[in-house]
Amino acid sequence: MAEMEVKESSKKGPGVKKSKKHSTRVDLTPMVDLGFLLITFFIFTTTVSQPTAMNLNMPKDTKDQQDLTKVKESGSLTLLLGKQNVVYYYYGNDPSTMKTTNYKDVRDIILKKKKSTPAADLFIIIKPDKDATYKDAVDILDEMDINDIPRYAMVDPTPDEYSKIQQTEQANGIK
């Protein structure tokens, strides 16, 4: 126990000053508070730092045209990832109809496409260009998960597309 027994001694001579006796009992409530606060802190920090992993399956590189996956033009949406969080997208096979968007609005575009296309035809092509960051690629892959897109592929942009992106970036003053 945290108390000590203090013996009362009444044998004091006259003129001896009575010293005031303080209780030796300490209130431990704040200490308990602190203890539990620390426990809570440690528990939270240990569980949160657990890293998670995201699956990624890449297709085999094939040189044979026969083996390539065929995508219906009506069902395809191409997303090009550029510099500074800009996403360019076009439907079907014609890069000249490219439009600009960002990572926030890309979800609506994907969902709209998903609703307007039969599930079997839907195919999203992701083309991160040389200047895109790793985060951009992960964000878009994550977007596929969030919107439950069953078929998508990650490929490099064609030189045509890359020069188109660069032109657009220059026109918009993105360095």
Added chain:
Amino acid sequence: MGRAKIKRGSTTVDMTPMCDVAFLLLTFFILAAKFKPPAAIKVVTPLSVSNKVAPQKDFLMVTISKDNKVFLDMDPALKGDVLDELAKERNLSFSAQDKQNFINAQFVGVPISQLKQFDELKPEQIKGTDLPGIPVDSTNDELQAWISAAVNAQMGQRLNFLIKGDATSKYSTFSQVIDAFKKNDQYKYDLVTTSEQVPEGSELYKKNIEEQLNGGKKPTE
């Protein structure tokens, strides 16, 4: 009539045992916690909604730092075999001491030619920013050699490939790393990310709720 006297107890509770318990638990958690070794390479992983925990066994982890350098880390249990296999494939020789140094080293951060000197460094002497990293360009793709050694050393057993990239690293480096894996016919990877909440109202959110309602079972397709 004598009324029964109710004895008034003190309202102050003795907090000592509770304090004891609190600090006992605190001590236990601190001692039981595995401390992260101070990372020589700082990597901030991007966020994703994935909630799968990254595998901690039989892994080969490729780290991409924010200045686009590539480092390699693997399960300590595999290190010895991987080094033997690498020596065989590249006609190198490592002494027993070199091998021990390699097993004790935290990660691989230099080209193979500098490996022996690098492994002799103490963890305090290693600074991520000074290291050259493993070459991944097409002329001298040493990462591919490492992967090949690891795959052969595992002899067909499952090996988890982890890629831990910094959020600000360039996609092109990631693409080179993927190419190195592809050359070894490995197509399945786990990207290390920091977990994030699934946005409310999205398709995945609805799917997860459906799964919960079905008693944790995935809807049959």
